[in-house]
Amino acid sequence: MAAVRFGLMAVLLWLFAGVALAQAPGEQHVDITLVAESEQPAPGSEVTLALASVPQKGWHAYWLNPGDAGLPTRTEWTLPPGATAGEFRYPVPQRLLIAGLMNYVYEGPFAPLVTVKIPAAATGAFPIRLKLNYLVCTDAICVPGKADLSTILQVGDGSVTPARRAQFDAWRAALPRPLGAEGTYQVEGKALRLSIPFPSAAATEGEGYFYPATHGAFDYAAPQKVTRDGDRVVVETGGVKAVGPIEGLLAFGKQGFWIKAVPGTVAGAKAAPAASAPWSAGVLAFLGAVLGGLILNIMPCVFPILSLKALSLAKANAEGGNPRGEALAYTAGVIFVCLALGGILLALRAGGATLGWAFQLQDPRVILVLLLLVTGISFNLAGLFELSAPGFVNRAASKGTGGAFATGALAAFVATPCTGPFMAGALGAALILPWPAALAVFGGLGLGIALPFLLLGFIPPLRRMLPRPGAWMETLRRILSVPMFLTALALAWVLGQQTGVPGMTIGLAAALLATLGLWWTGLRQRRGKALAWLPAALLLVVAVAAAAIVHPEAKASLGSQAFTEARLAELRAQDKPVFAYFTADWCLTCKVNEKAVIETEAVEKAFADHKVGVLIGDWTNGDPVLGRFIEQHNRAGVPLYLWYKPGEAEPRVLPQTLTQAMLRDLAAGG
Amino acid sequence: MIHRILIETGLAADVLVAAPLMAEPDVAATVPNFRAFDMTGKVVDLSQYRGKTVVLEWNNPGCPFVKKHYGSGNMQKTQAAATGQGVVWLTINSGAPGQQGHMTGPEAQKFVAGVGAKPTAYLLDPKGLVGKGYGAKTTPHMYIIDGKGRLVYKGGIDDKPTADTADIAGARNHVLAALGELRAGKPVSVPETRPYGCSVKYAS
Numbered sequence: 001m002a003a004v005r006f007g008l009m010a011v012l013l014w015l016f017a018g019v020a021l022a023q024a025p026g027e028q029h030v031d032i033t034l035v036a037e038s039e040q041p042a043p044g045s046e047v048t049l050a051l052a053s054v055p056q057k058g059w060h061a062y063w064l065n066p067g068d069a070g071l072p073t074r075t076e077w078t079l080p081p082g083a084t085a086g087e088f089r090y091p092v093p094q095r096l097l098i099a100g101l102m103n104y105v106y107e108g109p110f111a112p113l114v115t116v117k118i119p120a121a122a123t124g125a126f127p128i129r130l131k132l133n134y135l136v137c138t139d140a141i142c143v144p145g146k147a148d149l150s151t152i153l154q155v156g157d158g159s160v161t162p163a164r165r166a167q168f169d170a171w172r173a174a175l176p177r178p179l180g181a182e183g184t185y186q187v188e189g190k191a192l193r194l195s196i197p198f199p200s201a202a203a204t205e206g207e208g209y210f211y212p213a214t215h216g217a218f219d220y221a222a223p224q225k226v227t228r229d230g231d232r233v234v235v236e237t238g239g240v241k242a243v244g245p246i247e248g249l250l251a252f253g254k255q256g257f258w259i260k261a262v263p264g265t266v267a268g269a270k271a272a273p274a275a276s277a278p279w280s281a282g283v284l285a286f287l288g289a290v291l292g293g294l295i296l297n298i299m300p301c302v303f304p305i306l307s308l309k310a311l312s313l314a315k316a317n318a319e320g321g322n323p324r325g326e327a328l329a330y331t332a333g334v335i336f337v338c339l340a341l342g343g344i345l346l347a348l349r350a351g352g353a354t355l356g357w358a359f360q361l362q363d364p365r366v367i368l369v370l371l372l373l374v375t376g377i378s379f380n381l382a383g384l385f386e387l388s389a390p391g392f393v394n395r396a397a398s399k400g401t402g403g404a405f406a407t408g409a410l411a412a413f414v415a416t417p418c419t420g421p422f423m424a425g426a427l428g429a430a431l432i433l434p435w436p437a438a439l440a441v442f443g444g445l446g447l448g449i450a451l452p453f454l455l456l457g458f459i460p461p462l463r464r465m466l467p468r469p470g471a472w473m474e475t476l477r478r479i480l481s482v483p484m485f486l487t488a489l490a491l492a493w494v495l496g497q498q499t500g501v502p503g504m505t506i507g508l509a510a511a512l513l514a515t516l517g518l519w520w521t522g523l524r525q526r527r528g529k530a531l532a533w534l535p536a537a538l539l540l541v542v543a544v545a546a547a548a549i550v551h552p553e554a555k556a557s558l559g560s561q562a563f564t565e566a567r568l569a570e571l572r573a574q575d576k577p578v579f580a581y582f583t584a585d586w587c588l589t590c591k592v593n594e595k596a597v598i599e600t601e602a603v604e605k606a607f608a609d610h611k612v613g614v615l616i617g618d619w620t621n622g623d624p625v626l627g628r629f630i631e632q633h634n635r636a637g638v639p640l641y642l643w644y645k646p647g648e649a650e651p652r653v654l655p656q657t658l659t660q661a662m663l664r665d666l667a668a669g670g
Numbered sequence: 671m672i673h674r675i676l677i678e679t680g681l682a683a684d685v686l687v688a689a690p691l692m693a694e695p696d697v698a699a700t701v702p703n704f705r706a707f708d709m710t711g712k713v714v715d716l717s718q719y720r721g722k723t724v725v726l727e728w729n730n731p732g733c734p735f736v737k738k739h740y741g742s743g744n745m746q747k748t749q750a751a752a753t754g755q756g757v758v759w760l761t762i763n764s765g766a767p768g769q770q771g772h773m774t775g776p777e778a779q780k781f782v783a784g785v786g787a788k789p790t791a792y793l794l795d796p797k798g799l800v801g802k803g804y805g806a807k808t809t810p811h812m813y814i815i816d817g818k819g820r821l822v823y824k825g826g827i828d829d830k831p832t833a834d835t836a837d838i839a840g841a842r843n844h845v846l847a848a849l850g851e852l853r854a855g856k857p858v859s860v861p862e863t864r865p866y867g868c869s870v871k872y873a874s
Contacts, residue, residue: 068807069869099872142868144833
């Protein structure tokens with residue numbers, strides 16, 4: 001009887017299962033494969049395993065903390081005796097808010113990683129079995145899944161195939177990096193303020209979000225306000241439930257940082273959320289741009305247009321034309337072109353950001369392109385070649401209000417190459433400021449260019465004060481090429497600082513190549529040949545392509561070099577003491593140690609006196625080769641300070657907080 | 671200055687709009703009252719049970735975690751044990767129309783009869799008002815309210831967050847444990863746990 005009732009119950013449950021009924025039992029909505037980095041792990045070492053997971057379209061699997069609903073994956077290992085498995089490390093998840101409930105999920109392929117310790121005595125076959133209990137959901141339904149995964153490794157030499165290595169490196173890159181510094185948080189009523197040490201100079205992309213790994217710390221669905229404020233990131237949110245240590249993941253786009261925080265006192269973020277500080281900076285940049293635009297008017301490439309227009313304005317005045325209308329149209333034309341240029345730049349910035357490019361002057365590729373640009377401008381000012389606007393602009397510039405608009409556009413257009421330093425400033429602002437402020441800067445530049453003409457239109461007597469165009473302008477132009485050449489020289493120096501002699505040589509060679517093209521173009525222009533720009537265009541493409549082959553060298557301050565294991569072996573073979581340190585732009589402890597200890601005169605002198613080799617590993621972008629080296633020293637991240645004393649096989653791992661005395665003593669004793 | 675104040679006020683308003691309309695009574699706090707239709711079309715008012723212990727159970731018959739506890743008979747047994755002690759048991763369905771587990775009155779009656787469920791009443795909350803008022807996040811999600819109208823437990827049905835029927839045997843049934851403690855006049859030793867299950871299928 002009971003069995004009958006139970007059967008009936010089961011049938012009814014299936015009936016009410018609705019959509020779930022459509023899924024055939026046993027059908028998997030996420031493909032999970034167990035992959036080992038090395039098929040032949042060495043005895044006594046660790047092998048990294050990945051759960052390469054691919055959810056079906058529309059389905060999502062869960063992060064280690066699933067959020068308001070859902071379940072974390074449960075694992076059950078069967079390993080040979082003596083072997084142990086660590087904790088799974090999860091990549092940065094996504095947020096999925098469904099009807100007010102927050103879910104921390106993966107909607108696309110992801111791979112949690114785990115390390116398994118191989119016993120020193122292990123030999124032969126090494127079977128690994130892993131049972132998984134997981135939950136996978138769509139927006140509407142959830143299906144619990146089970147997987148029984150196994151693989152048999154052969155204990156061996158620890159070799160890794162290049163393809164496997166590349167695959168694991170990509171998975172490692174998606175993991176959050178341990179920040180290595182403790183955060184603090186303060187609770188006020190139901191509001192929580194969390195402060196995380198984070199250097200102001202570190203580049204971040206995208207919007208910030210804190211994924212709590214600790215359940216019950218605060219309401220997952222509550223909105224968060226994440227502000228960068230000096231050397232810290234402040235997360236403010238509500239719905240606080242419990243108090244205790246908080247652990248979690250601070251994410252900026254796909255970048256993730258693992259942090260722990262303890263209760264403490266946290267001051268509110270000084271910078272109002274993306275409003276006041278950028279605004280005042282925006283106003284300053286706008287005024288600067290207006291001034292820059294104003295100065296541009298005496299540049300020889302703009303001035304002739306201005307005087308041309310001034311003459312036509314005088315004519316218009318004499319013939320009872322509409323000088324004010326013309327002045328306004330001209331202004332509109334200038335501002336329009338400047339805004340369009342700014343818009344293009346912002347579009348490029350947005351496109352670049354999605355590709356993960358950060359526009360930074362620290363990037364030697366950016367410096368090389370700037371070097372080419374400035375060199376080109378210098379030679380233009382020096383008279384090697386001429387820039388002319390497309391013919392239709394010239395024709396349109398001939399007459400009328402439409403003509404005034406076109407002349408304005410032409411002036412701005414022609415002005416672009418010779419704006420040099422002013423434009424560079426606006427360019428920099430455009431890449432850093434929020435887009436409305438960036439556009440305001442370009443608008444300001446246009447307004448500055450148009451300002452004299454605007455004045456001439458509204459105050460006719462000023463016209464008489466205009467200097468006459470003449471040979472003096474050519475002279476002025478040649479003179480102006482000198483500061484431009486100096487700028488190019490400075491850029492070459494910066495490039496040399498960043499990339500060393502090889503990088504600077506590439507940069508100068510690229511500049512030479514570009515100049516040859518421009519010279520050739522100049523010759524063709526003088527002979528009035530068609531397609532005068534052809535040689536320059538070709539050679540410029542080649543020159544810009546050189547940007548692809550310049551690479552940053554580690555920031556060398558004390559004769560230090562970028563860390564590679566080969567370089568380390570070389571220095572050690574020379575019986576030199578070696579100080580190897582691993583740092584990242586986002587690591588505040590690292591930066592503090594560098595400023596206060598490593599890069600001080602006393603330490604640099606001690607290192608120089610005792611011929612200490614200094615190697616720097618920059619882990620800002622999570623370089624997997626460095627990551628593996630760091631892991632070999634039982635650290636999950638930076639800072640890591642290693643001291644190799646000649647004659648000692650293993651390095652000493654120095655504490656995370658360095659002192660000058662410690663390094664001086666080591667240098668003296670090494 | 672005025673401009674900035676305006677912007678900030680604007681932000682605050684945005685935050686209010688963006689915030690989920692979820693309220694969640696704290697343990698020991700007085701719970702909000704609610705009125706809802708049950709599966710037979712009768713109005714049930716929470717305040718009518720003042721003086722009695724009330725259990726709230728969030729339900730979605732399509733959810734594998736709910737199936738775990740109904741398919742094994744665990745939920746029915748817990749309901750019978752509770753109502754046998756004079757406790758009021760309200761099963762609530764906050765699934766929105768068109769979502770998994772949403773039921774009309776007759777459908778709910780068929781479900782209750784079919785699985786042999788023993789709630790005092792099965793309430794329909796298709797707009798999710800009761801669910802959001804209590805911060806119900808999963809199915810099942812359990813709440814216990816004492817005779818004074820204060821929340822004494824919220825969280826999961828037990829301490830084995832899986833969809834596996836085999837896990838019921840070794841699990842601590844938090845609801846039965848809390849009801850036992852209440853009857854003995856003792857404070858509830860585990861007043862809050864993390865609920866587990868499918869998300870409540872609210873109208874978005």
